[in-house]
Amino acid sequence: MSTLSPFHVAIPVHNLDECRTFYRDVLNCEEGRSSDHWVDFNFFGHQLVIHYKPKTEADLHTNPVDGKSVPVPHYGVVLEWDIFQSFSKDLKQKGIEFIIEPYIRFEGQVGEQATMFFYDPAGNALEFKAFKDLGQLFAK
16 A cells, blocks of 8 residues: 555444543544534544443453453554654643553664554544564564
8 A cells, every 4th residue: 555544443332421521621633523422533534433322330351460350342553653752741631541551662663653542432442553664563
């Protein structure tokens, strides 16, 4: 693939107003079209839509990675290294409670990456990461 196509993802939220504020004001995503049941966002160049869904009890599933419990499912964006650093600092200043604090995986190895996990107000898990060398995104 020579160019990266924007992805589209739609996620359920039980409090549209609270999640709208989170994505717009905390993650700084530009708001697009909306109705009383959904809101579009420019999620780092991709289309994220939050859809109202009444709250239900869901099983939280995690997989062990690096001795940490990684929530599944999760979604997010691969950022440039410097942008990841400033974004994680901004989130800390805004009081985000991390599931997994920002840290470096595979330091000095193929695939060296920074990563962090946190929940949105509806309990959707997000992961943001950055590769020291983006060319190693799919390296084995």
